[in-house]
Amino acid sequence: MSKAEILIIDDEPQIRKLLAINLESNGYKVLQASTGKEGIILSASHPPDLILLDIGLPDKNGHEVLKELRSWYNKAIIILSVQDNETDIISSLDNGATDYLTKPFRIGELLARIRAAIRRNNTDENKTTATFSDLKIDFTARTVSKSNTVLKLTSTEYNLLSLFARNEGRVLTHQFILKEIWGIAYQTETQYLRVFVGTLRKKIEDNPNQSKHIITASGVGYRFI
Amino acid sequence: MSKAEILIIDDEPQIRKLLAINLESNGYKVLQASTGKEGIILSASHPPDLILLDIGLPDKNGHEVLKELRSWYNKAIIILSVQDNETDIISSLDNGATDYLTKPFRIGELLARIRAAIRRNNTDENKTTATFSDLKIDFTARTVSKSNTVLKLTSTEYNLLSLFARNEGRVLTHQFILKEIWGIAYQTETQYLRVFVGTLRKKIEDNPNQSKHIITASGVGYRFI
DNA sequence: AACATCTTTACAAAATCTTTATACAACACG
DNA sequence: CGTGTTGTATAAAGATTTTGTAAAGATGTT
Numbered sequence: 001m002s003k004a005e006i007l008i009i010d011d012e013p014q015i016r017k018l019l020a021i022n023l024e025s026n027g028y029k030v031l032q033a034s035t036g037k038e039g040i041i042l043s044a045s046h047p048p049d050l051i052l053l054d055i056g057l058p059d060k061n062g063h064e065v066l067k068e069l070r071s072w073y074n075k076a077i078i079i080l081s082v083q084d085n086e087t088d089i090i091s092s093l094d095n096g097a098t099d100y101l102t103k104p105f106r107i108g109e110l111l112a113r114i115r116a117a118i119r120r121n122n123t124d125e126n127k128t129t130a131t132f133s134d135l136k137i138d139f140t141a142r143t144v145s146k147s148n149t150v151l152k153l154t155s156t157e158y159n160l161l162s163l164f165a166r167n168e169g170r171v172l173t174h175q176f177i178l179k180e181i182w183g184i185a186y187q188t189e190t191q192y193l194r195v196f197v198g199t200l201r202k203k204i205e206d207n208p209n210q211s212k213h214i215i216t217a218s219g220v221g222y223r224f225i
Numbered sequence: 226m227s228k229a230e231i232l233i234i235d236d237e238p239q240i241r242k243l244l245a246i247n248l249e250s251n252g253y254k255v256l257q258a259s260t261g262k263e264g265i266i267l268s269a270s271h272p273p274d275l276i277l278l279d280i281g282l283p284d285k286n287g288h289e290v291l292k293e294l295r296s297w298y299n300k301a302i303i304i305l306s307v308q309d310n311e312t313d314i315i316s317s318l319d320n321g322a323t324d325y326l327t328k329p330f331r332i333g334e335l336l337a338r339i340r341a342a343i344r345r346n347n348t349d350e351n352k353t354t355a356t357f358s359d360l361k362i363d364f365t366a367r368t369v370s371k372s373n374t375v376l377k378l379t380s381t382e383y384n385l386l387s388l389f390a391r392n393e394g395r396v397l398t399h400q401f402i403l404k405e406i407w408g409i410a411y412q413t414e415t416q417y418l419r420v421f422v423g424t425l426r427k428k429i430e431d432n433p434n435q436s437k438h439i440i441t442a443s444g445v446g447y448r449f450i
Numbered sequence: 451a452a453c454a455t456c457t458t459t460a461c462a463a464a465a466t467c468t469t470t471a472t473a474c475a476a477c478a479c480g
Numbered sequence: 481c482g483t484g485t486t487g488t489a490t491a492a493a494g495a496t497t498t499t500g501t502a503a504a505g506a507t508g509t510t
Binding site for chain 2: 486487488489490491
């Protein structure tokens with residue numbers, strides 16, 4: 001249905017290509033950036049599910065890129081590096097990297113580490129599914145069913161519902177939701193949110209006029225139950 | 226903050242000792258097991274914050290131990306192995322391992338990976354709530370429940386109640402409340418306060434005529450209990 | 451091109467906030 | 481005791497803000 005998105009930040013085109021081919025053939029959607037700056041802009045305007053970051057970039061020091069990303073981006077960041085340097089590894093992990101792999105890496109291992117990182121990220125307690133009365137969300141397959149029929153959701157709709165489901169019962173502010181789904185650059189675009197909450201309600205609620213799952217907290221945000 | 230507890234499951238005493246010394250000198254509390262069986266029993270009776278599991282154990286295959294642990298244990302498990310075997314790494318990660326390190330490993334890197342794993346685990350919500358007889362306020366979820374049903378409060382009503390709750394038992398002057406909720410320019414608008422205290426009482430009190438939670442201090446302000 | 455999806459605009463509907471009006475209670479004072 | 485004053489409570493009308501929805505335009509994908 002909808003694919004997990006991975007952003008590659010690496011200056012070497014042949015590495016990017018190798019990664020992209022392997023990731024795409026494993027069902028991921030791939031975004032690419034050749035510089036740290038480009039990577040930051042891309043992820044700010046559309047946060048991916050995971051970032052592969054080469055630590056040896058030409059424009060910025062990879063460590064700085066990592067720090068800058070971590071100031072708002074809270075999903076997985078896996079560091080790739082030609083350096084098998086312990087100081088580098090330690091500082092990367094302590095600056096919030098999810099994992100650190102040394103080039104040349106084995107592609108099978110990388111894919112497994114990506115799966116592990118995404119699995120951890122997408123679930124609160126390693127849960128792969130969540131059920132809310134007639135609604136069932138499968139986080140690994142990225143599908144949603146209502147009364148045992150699979151719903152047709154767009155990628156953004158799924159991301160939004162998934163965010164709601166992972167924060168059941170909690171009021172999520174407009175700002176927070178926009179930051180998580182659209183990126184830090186979209187924090188003020190509350191109208192997007194209204195439109196997408198509208199389409200989601202049409203799809204998941206029995207009676208969209210009287211929403212049972214998505215509760216609006218006027219002036220603040222939304223709450224999912 | 227108490228010490229994080231780490232369980233080492235490894236059959237080689239000298240490795241256990243090396244690890245234990247390093248971990249303890251870094252502020253962790255260390256538990257040890259020399260077999261898979263022993264490790265499972267130990268972690269079941271007192272779940273540690275992280276498990277270091279040697280995949281090459283004498284009694285059970287390490288992969289089986291991992292699977293068994295993962296059926297109920299959802300914190301971090303880092304695999305240690307003499308094998309730099311890709312199949313092994315992939316299956317470990319896919320079976321729920323948090324990380325995989327090949328012996329001989331660098332102790333600094335191991336410590337950094339342990340820190341990263343524990344950090345990720347602790348991001349789970351430390352939710353703060355306050356209870357006043359039948360009334361429960363969840364500050365992280367931004368919700369208020371009365372007898373286990375969530376109340377529908379407007380944003381201002383919630384802010385007011387939250388202010389009261391954070392200053393339980395203390396008389397808050399009109400001025401102070403107005404300044405906190407509406408801003409410094411509204412210090413004289415005491416009528417707002419009467420209206421909102423009124424609506425709040427209707428929602429949180431069993432008998433609004435005989436207010437149990439919000440007590441008026443005539444001429445001064447209000448007090449919450 | 452055909453299609454799906456996202457973004458933007460416009461307007462109606464609903465919720466919330468502000469203001470006004472009125473009633474009541476406590477109290478001091480002649 | 482009656483009267484005026486002060487402070488509080490409540491309802492309800494009016495104003496404003498926020499939200500919901502449809503639909504057109506833009507963008508991207510197959």
